[in-house]
Amino acid sequence: MIGFSKVIISAALLLLAGILLNPLAAIAVEQGEYIAIRKQGTGKIAIVLDRTSAKGKTESAWAQSLDAIVKDGLVFSDLFSILPPPSNIRAEGKDKAVNFSALSSVGSEVYAGGSVSKKSGKVHLDMEVYDTFGSKLLLKKSYTGSEAELRSMGHAFCADLIEMLTGKKSYFGSKIVFVSSKTGNKEIYQCDFDGQGVQQLTNFRSISLTPVFSPDGRYLAYTSYTSGRPTLYVKNLADNTIASVVKNGVSVDPGWRNTGEVATTLSFEGDQEIYLVRPDGSITRRITSSRGIDVSPTFSPDGSRMAFVSARNGLPQIFIQDMQTGAVKRLTYSGRYNTQPSWSPGGDKIAYTTWEKSGEINIFVINADGSGLKRLTSGARENESPSWSPDGSMIVFTSNRQGGKRLYVMGSNGENQRRLLQMEGEQMQPSWSLFR
Amino acid sequence: MRSVKPLLRSMFIPGMLLLGACCCEKDVVVAPPPPPPPPPQVELGDIFFDFDKSELRAEAVQQLQKNFDWMKQNPAGTLIIEGHCDERGTNEYNMALGERRANAAKDYMINIGADPAKMQTVSYGEERPFALGHDEAAWQQNRRAHFVGQGR
Incomplete structure (x- = not known):
C-alpha cells in the first residue's frame, strides 16, 4: 500500500515537473487560440512541408525518408491540403530564416520544417511548426531513435502536429487487427493505422474470428475453433500465454469494457447471453438475461454503459444497458436488421450496420441518446464491421464493393472512403486499437 | 394301343416333375x-x-424421428449436430443463430427419448457453407442442422 501511494505521488510530481519545465506548455495556451481561429473557416489546413535539411549522405537519406513518411501520414489524416514549398521559402543571407511572407503569398496557414542529424549513432530530428500569418512558433520538438525507427519518429511528429492543431490525440502508432483468409484458413493479422506493416498473428489452421486488443494493448481477445468449437481466448502479448473460457456452448464476439474485463456471449446456461470475463478466462458475472440471442458488446469509454445486439423482440436490434442499474433501452428503430455496434472513443456516438431492404448492408452512426441518425455508406454493396480510430476521426470497415471483402477507411462522417490495404484473400472484422 | 402311348408320354413329364418336387421338398426340410x-x-x-429462425419445420420433426431411429439402431453411436446459417446477415449474430438451430434439433431429440450424453452441438455460423451460390437455392441449403454419426 505504501509503495503504491509512493508511486502515485512520484508520478504526480513528475507530471507537475513536466508541465513546469516543458517549454511546450507555453505553446499549449496558443493551441486554444489556433483552434478558435480554425473554427471560423472549416475545411482543410493549408500546410507547407519544407524539406528536412541534413548534412552528409546518410543524414540526407534519412531526411528523404522522413519527408515521405510525414507527408504520407498527413495525407492519410485527410486534415491538410499540402502545398508545394515556394522557391523563395528561405530568406537570403546567413541565417536562412523562413520567409513567412512568401509562405503567406502561396496561401499557407502552417509551416513545418526541420533538420536531421546523427548524434551518438542515433537519428536526431528537430522539428518546428509555425503559424505563417503571425510568424508564431506553434511547436518545437526533437525526436531521437534508431535508423529502424524512422517511421515511428515521423509519425510521432505527425501525431504531435495534429494534436497541437486539433486539440485531440491522433491514431499515429495505433494498430488494426483483423481476420484474413489469405492462407485458406481464417487467421488473425495486424497492420499499422495506414495499412502498412501487415503481420500474421496466428497460424492455427482452424477458424479464428473477431480479434480485439484490450484498451492498454496488453491482451488480444479472439474466438477460435482450435478446440473444435468456438471458444474465447485471451492472449497476453507480453509473455504469449493464452487463457480461455472453459465452458460448454459457444463463445461469440468479445468486446473490452476496460483493461481488466472483456465481455463476450456464452451459452453454457442454455441461452446466448453476454458475460464479463477476466483476462485469465474466469467469469466475473452475467450481464444480460433475455430469451433470444444477445451478442456483440461494445462499451462507452467510461465502461458505464454497454451497447449490444439483441433478438429479444424478433429480428436483431441494438440496445443499451446501464451496467450499474441493468436498465435496458432500445437504441435503433430504423431498419429491420441492425447489428455490429461500435461505441466511439468520444463516447457520444455509436456506429453500426443495417441490412437494408435493397439488399445492401450499410454503416450508420447514431448518437448514444438515439438522435442524429446518419447513413455513412450507400450504393456500394455490403459494408460491415465498423470500428473507430482511437481519436474518433475515422472508421475502418469491411466492404465487398470491389469484389471480395476488403478493409476500407473513411472519415467519421463518411467522407473520403478508400481501400486500406492490398492483400491476398479476403479481409474482415477489423478492430482499431485504442492504444498508441 | 396307339392312343395309350401319347397318354403315357404325357403323364411321364408331370410324373417326373412330381418326383422332382418330392425330392426338392425333402431338401427344403433339411436346409435352414x-x-x-x-x-x-x-x-x-x-x-x-427458415430465414433467421431456429424453430423446427414439420418435415424437420419427421427427419429428427428418423435420426432418433438411427440412434436406436446404433446404440454405440454418437451424434455431432452442427448448426449452420446462410451468408446473409452478420457473422457474429449468425454464430449464435447457428447454435440455436443445433440446440433446437438436440432438444427435440432429447424430448423423444434420445440420450443427451450421446449428442454434441457445434455452431459454424456462416463459416462452413454447404452450397456456395449467392441465391435463395444456396441459402436454403445452408440454413441447416447437419448430423454427423460416429462409432456406429
Whole structure:
C-alpha cells in the first residue's frame, strides 16, 4: 500500500515537473487560440512541408525518408491540403530564416520544417511548426531513435502536429487487427493505422474470428475453433500465454469494457447471453438475461454503459444497458436488421450496420441518446464491421464493393472512403486499437 | 394301343416333375429356414430452417424421428449436430443463430427419448457453407442442422 501511494505521488510530481519545465506548455495556451481561429473557416489546413535539411549522405537519406513518411501520414489524416514549398521559402543571407511572407503569398496557414542529424549513432530530428500569418512558433520538438525507427519518429511528429492543431490525440502508432483468409484458413493479422506493416498473428489452421486488443494493448481477445468449437481466448502479448473460457456452448464476439474485463456471449446456461470475463478466462458475472440471442458488446469509454445486439423482440436490434442499474433501452428503430455496434472513443456516438431492404448492408452512426441518425455508406454493396480510430476521426470497415471483402477507411462522417490495404484473400472484422 | 402311348408320354413329364418336387421338398426340410428380410437401415439426414429462425419445420420433426431411429439402431453411436446459417446477415449474430438451430434439433431429440450424453452441438455460423451460390437455392441449403454419426 505504501509503495503504491509512493508511486502515485512520484508520478504526480513528475507530471507537475513536466508541465513546469516543458517549454511546450507555453505553446499549449496558443493551441486554444489556433483552434478558435480554425473554427471560423472549416475545411482543410493549408500546410507547407519544407524539406528536412541534413548534412552528409546518410543524414540526407534519412531526411528523404522522413519527408515521405510525414507527408504520407498527413495525407492519410485527410486534415491538410499540402502545398508545394515556394522557391523563395528561405530568406537570403546567413541565417536562412523562413520567409513567412512568401509562405503567406502561396496561401499557407502552417509551416513545418526541420533538420536531421546523427548524434551518438542515433537519428536526431528537430522539428518546428509555425503559424505563417503571425510568424508564431506553434511547436518545437526533437525526436531521437534508431535508423529502424524512422517511421515511428515521423509519425510521432505527425501525431504531435495534429494534436497541437486539433486539440485531440491522433491514431499515429495505433494498430488494426483483423481476420484474413489469405492462407485458406481464417487467421488473425495486424497492420499499422495506414495499412502498412501487415503481420500474421496466428497460424492455427482452424477458424479464428473477431480479434480485439484490450484498451492498454496488453491482451488480444479472439474466438477460435482450435478446440473444435468456438471458444474465447485471451492472449497476453507480453509473455504469449493464452487463457480461455472453459465452458460448454459457444463463445461469440468479445468486446473490452476496460483493461481488466472483456465481455463476450456464452451459452453454457442454455441461452446466448453476454458475460464479463477476466483476462485469465474466469467469469466475473452475467450481464444480460433475455430469451433470444444477445451478442456483440461494445462499451462507452467510461465502461458505464454497454451497447449490444439483441433478438429479444424478433429480428436483431441494438440496445443499451446501464451496467450499474441493468436498465435496458432500445437504441435503433430504423431498419429491420441492425447489428455490429461500435461505441466511439468520444463516447457520444455509436456506429453500426443495417441490412437494408435493397439488399445492401450499410454503416450508420447514431448518437448514444438515439438522435442524429446518419447513413455513412450507400450504393456500394455490403459494408460491415465498423470500428473507430482511437481519436474518433475515422472508421475502418469491411466492404465487398470491389469484389471480395476488403478493409476500407473513411472519415467519421463518411467522407473520403478508400481501400486500406492490398492483400491476398479476403479481409474482415477489423478492430482499431485504442492504444498508441 | 396307339392312343395309350401319347397318354403315357404325357403323364411321364408331370410324373417326373412330381418326383422332382418330392425330392426338392425333402431338401427344403433339411436346409435352414430362409432369413427374414433385413429391416431397412436408417440413414441420418439434415434438417433445414427458415430465414433467421431456429424453430423446427414439420418435415424437420419427421427427419429428427428418423435420426432418433438411427440412434436406436446404433446404440454405440454418437451424434455431432452442427448448426449452420446462410451468408446473409452478420457473422457474429449468425454464430449464435447457428447454435440455436443445433440446440433446437438436440432438444427435440432429447424430448423423444434420445440420450443427451450421446449428442454434441457445434455452431459454424456462416463459416462452413454447404452450397456456395449467392441465391435463395444456396441459402436454403445452408440454413441447416447437419448430423454427423460416429462409432456406429
